Amino acid sequence: MNAIYDFSILTGGIHERLSGLMSPTAVMITEMVIIGTLLIVFVALMGLVLVLAERKVAAFFQLRLGPNRVGPWGSLQTLADFLKLLTKELITTKSADKFLYNLAPFIVMLTPFLALGVIPFAPGLQIMDMNIGVFFITAVSSMGVLGILIGGWASNNKYSLIGGMRSAAMVVSYELSVTLAIMTMVIMTESLSLSEIIASQSDGWWIIKGHIPALIAFLLYLTASTAETNRGPFDLAEAESELTAGFHTEYGGIKFAFFFLSEFVNMLVVASIATILFFGGWMPFHLPFEWAVGFNHIMDFIPGIVWGFGKVTFVIFLMMWFRWTFPRLRIDQILNLEWKYLLPMNLVNFLLMALIALSGFYL
Amino acid sequence: MSTIIAYFKGIGQGLNTLWTGMKVTGYYFFHARKEIITMQYPDNRDTLKIPERFRGRVVMLHDQNNEHACNGCTMCEMACPNGSIKIITDKILNPETGKAVRIIDKHIYHFSMCTLCNLCVQACPSNALAMDNSYENSVYDRSELTFVLNQPGSKIRDNVKD
Numbered sequence: 001m002n003a004i005y006d007f008s009i010l011t012g013g014i015h016e017r018l019s020g021l022m023s024p025t026a027v028m029i030t031e032m033v034i035i036g037t038l039l040i041v042f043v044a045l046m047g048l049v050l051v052l053a054e055r056k057v058a059a060f061f062q063l064r065l066g067p068n069r070v071g072p073w074g075s076l077q078t079l080a081d082f083l084k085l086l087t088k089e090l091i092t093t094k095s096a097d098k099f100l101y102n103l104a105p106f107i108v109m110l111t112p113f114l115a116l117g118v119i120p121f122a123p124g125l126q127i128m129d130m131n132i133g134v135f136f137i138t139a140v141s142s143m144g145v146l147g148i149l150i151g152g153w154a155s156n157n158k159y160s161l162i163g164g165m166r167s168a169a170m171v172v173s174y175e176l177s178v179t180l181a182i183m184t185m186v187i188m189t190e191s192l193s194l195s196e197i198i199a200s201q202s203d204g205w206w207i208i209k210g211h212i213p214a215l216i217a218f219l220l221y222l223t224a225s226t227a228e229t230n231r232g233p234f235d236l237a238e239a240e241s242e243l244t245a246g247f248h249t250e251y252g253g254i255k256f257a258f259f260f261l262s263e264f265v266n267m268l269v270v271a272s273i274a275t276i277l278f279f280g281g282w283m284p285f286h287l288p289f290e291w292a293v294g295f296n297h298i299m300d301f302i303p304g305i306v307w308g309f310g311k312v313t314f315v316i317f318l319m320m321w322f323r324w325t326f327p328r329l330r331i332d333q334i335l336n337l338e339w340k341y342l343l344p345m346n347l348v349n350f351l352l353m354a355l356i357a358l359s360g361f362y363l
Numbered sequence: 364m365s366t367i368i369a370y371f372k373g374i375g376q377g378l379n380t381l382w383t384g385m386k387v388t389g390y391y392f393f394h395a396r397k398e399i400i401t402m403q404y405p406d407n408r409d410t411l412k413i414p415e416r417f418r419g420r421v422v423m424l425h426d427q428n429n430e431h432a433c434n435g436c437t438m439c440e441m442a443c444p445n446g447s448i449k450i451i452t453d454k455i456l457n458p459e460t461g462k463a464v465r466i467i468d469k470h471i472y473h474f475s476m477c478t479l480c481n482l483c484v485q486a487c488p489s490n491a492l493a494m495d496n497s498y499e500n501s502v503y504d505r506s507e508l509t510f511v512l513n514q515p516g517s518k519i520r521d522n523v524k525d
């Protein structure tokens with residue numbers, strides 16, 4: 001890896017500058033404020049970009065043009081929408097449980113923020129390198145459904161309640177598959193730290209090195225995580241045609257924007273984890289052979305941040321492709337899919353991976 | 364045993380159909396540039412092509428001699444589900460036979476009530492009616508939406524049967 005692309009030089013430099021200026025406690029507080037602000041800006045920007053991308057991609061899948069009036073190719077459309085949402089009046093419905101109703105959007109929004117905290121996007125570009133990063137993310141991402149459930153319950157509206165309940169039933173079941181698929185890969189990586197997982201792929205991505213079980217795990221993870229983010233074809237928590245807008249029917253203005261944004265940032269988180277586990281995160285494309293040294297070296301010249309975001313974009317595109325191709329499933333079909341297909345397959349795949357890891361039959 | 368085979372067959376078929384769907388949408392996505400069907404209407408007004416079967420509004424067909432094929436049989440009036448058509452007939456004497464013949468006086472058409480269902484066009488036994496391709500049909504007053512479909516001074520074509 002080329003050292004010039006390492007962000008830790010930049011962050012380390014800033015840290016030294018600040019340490020020269022003030023006491024360690026003040027340095028810590030300042031850094032926390034800076035990182036928090038950057039994270040909020042990053043999430044807001046990614047939200048705008050992803051919503052626009054979703055709308056454009058959806059339009060092309062349906063042979064439409066998509067937004068094309070505000071700014072060149074409609075690039076400012078989501079910004080305009082966002083400003084509109086900001087200026088709207090915040091209404092709390094009369095029969096809603098005020099406290100929970102107002103709390104729900106924040107819980108929903110908290111999840112992607114916490115998860116983004118441990119994800120490395122480029123060498124050195126990681127807020128916190130936990131040694132149990134994978135575990136932390138799996139734990140935190142199950143909090144999102146809490147927000148949805150609270151929102152659906154507190155709205156005191158039948159559509160919201162049904163949406164929230166459906167979401168709970170679905171996410172609780174699919175969480176198993178997501179975690180098992182992740183665990184399958186952890187057998188290979190032998191570490192729970194996200195940066196070490198990436199480092200273990202310096203001689204080739206796991207989807208290539210781990211062959212068939214890794215491929216199956218990737219497909220299972222992709223399916224289950226699409227369901228976990230409540231995206232189509234598993235979007236029956238919102239199901240416009242049946243439930244108006246599902247759990248966020250009663251939300252408006254910026255509170256609605258929180259729900260909306262969290263869906264997209266969750267997609268980013270899920271895609272980042274898929275990238276890290278299967279495609280080596282920011283790790284350039286390397287081949288695990290003797291003769292490929294020159295090739296590997298050329299790949300190193302593309303910065304890690306390009307690799308990282310490129311692969312995330314690819315996974316997000318796959319998820320959008322699913323969403324705009326497949327019809328929405330019914331609740332019983334969704335639960336059937338999880339308990340009768342994904343979960344058994346995951347368990348078998350888990351064993352298979354363990355056997356392969358034991359026999360050393362991987363590259 | 365057969366259930367086990369059915370289980371795996373189901374998985375295979377499911378994946379296969381999903382992939383078929385993804386191929387279709389994927390083709391559209393990567394060929395969006397030439398396949399896009401959106402018309403950016405006010406911008407492309409000069410080059411806009413309206414499809415032939417587009418239903419703009421009901422018209423009565425007249426030939427170059429200002430003759431139409433309507434004999435006032437009121438079939439269209441009866442066919443219309445919302446009563447958008449009112450036929451006012453007249454009687455004239457046929458000079459050859461000396462009998463009274465029914466002719467159309469006014470074929471009144473209320474565009475404001477019409478749902479463009481095409482039933483009147485299909486009901487007409489002498490094919491006197493048709494749909495035209497007009498658009499931009501909005502006006503400022505409701506009264507402007509009532510048309511008399513037979514043109515002033517027009518008369519029925521000779522070869523039309525009673």
Ligand code: SF4
Nearest residue numbers: 443477478480481483
């Ligand atoms: S198109 Fe339908 S609604 Fe319109 S005048 Fe004819 S029959 Fe009536």
Ligand code: SF4
Nearest residue numbers: 433434436437439487
């Ligand atoms: S338009 Fe056709 S259906 Fe209507 S009165 Fe004339 S001939 Fe009869």
